[in-house]
Amino acid sequence: MMMEHRWTALVSLLALLMYFWMGLQVARARGKCGIDPPAMTGDPLLERAVRVHNNTLEWLPIFLVSLWLFAIYWNELVAAGLGVVWIVGRLIYSAGYMADPGKRSTGFLIQMLAGAVLLFGALGKIVYSLATGGI
């Protein structure tokens, strides 16, 4: 595996950097609202930042596992490209949600589509490969 899949690795780390930045957004919201841990509620700004961060966490296992399995069992560069779409969708989702929870849908749909193509693409390729016994 050494030195293979570097584009997949790069996209994974960029997604995690974006996710880390969403955690900083929670910390900033705490500062603005004056709400200390362990409280997670009490102000719409904090609650939105927490949901953006947490919803991204909720999707990370789906995204990361599907990204790598798509890259390994099918196509590295297509996987990396879909991974970039996922990251962009997540950034649009964050900007929309922080402005107004009703504006979270566009970005959410973009990242969901990218995630679904990765997941069902990897699943389809693996099932086909197991069914036909081929590679």
Place this chain on the structure above:
Amino acid sequence: MMMEHRWTALVSLLALLMYFWMGLQVARARGKCGIDPPAMTGDPLLERAVRVHNNTLEWLPIFLVSLWLFAIYWNELVAAGLGVVWIVGRLIYSAGYMADPGKRSTGFLIQMLAGAVLLFGALGKIVYSLATGGI
């Protein structure tokens, strides 16, 4: 690694599909209760669906890492079989919890046992292998 571990990959993706469905269960509960994001509480139905989804998220790192390390360092098909038990336990847990939080234990124990065998199996094999210097 190309084309190895396809059963492990298949079980991983099936577990993530089940987990995605639990996310849809949260969205359905929001619809029934009329509670919009970012609120995560306010109705027992929503709170149960959120906990089923989140508790599964909490276990996914333990499950996925242990599943793959068991498959790679010990036995692929045993790992995949335990993975199926984990998924079935999670489905029983979800059905029980949604009916009544007091009925969440059976499914929880099933998935915990499957997860523990995967984790301690992988750990034991790796420690043994490091200690003896063998493969």
Place this chain on the structure above:
Amino acid sequence: MMMEHRWTALVSLLALLMYFWMGLQVARARGKCGIDPPAMTGDPLLERAVRVHNNTLEWLPIFLVSLWLFAIYWNELVAAGLGVVWIVGRLIYSAGYMADPGKRSTGFLIQMLAGAVLLFGALGKIVYSLATGGI
């Protein structure tokens, strides 16, 4: 990959064992406070235990992915050593937070530094390798 990266695998499983123990800490706090699921709030002890567990979950994708990519693309033993620092930082964080949320910073900074070195180390190595076309 067979039998490579055993130290990385060992550290991953130890981190997950520690994380599992943090889940038990939540269950113990529930018992002491007499607060049943699906409630996640209502007593400072429970809320602290929940945050220790959940904050560790929030960091697990960053930690696990960066740990493995650092080990695969750069250096196995350095990655495993930084992983041990991360685990120790998390244990200090947990002890501090449970005593008083204001005392969570020391352990948090230790694990954040270890995580940042893993993430930016892996990222730097991969970008350099892609840019130079070398290994």
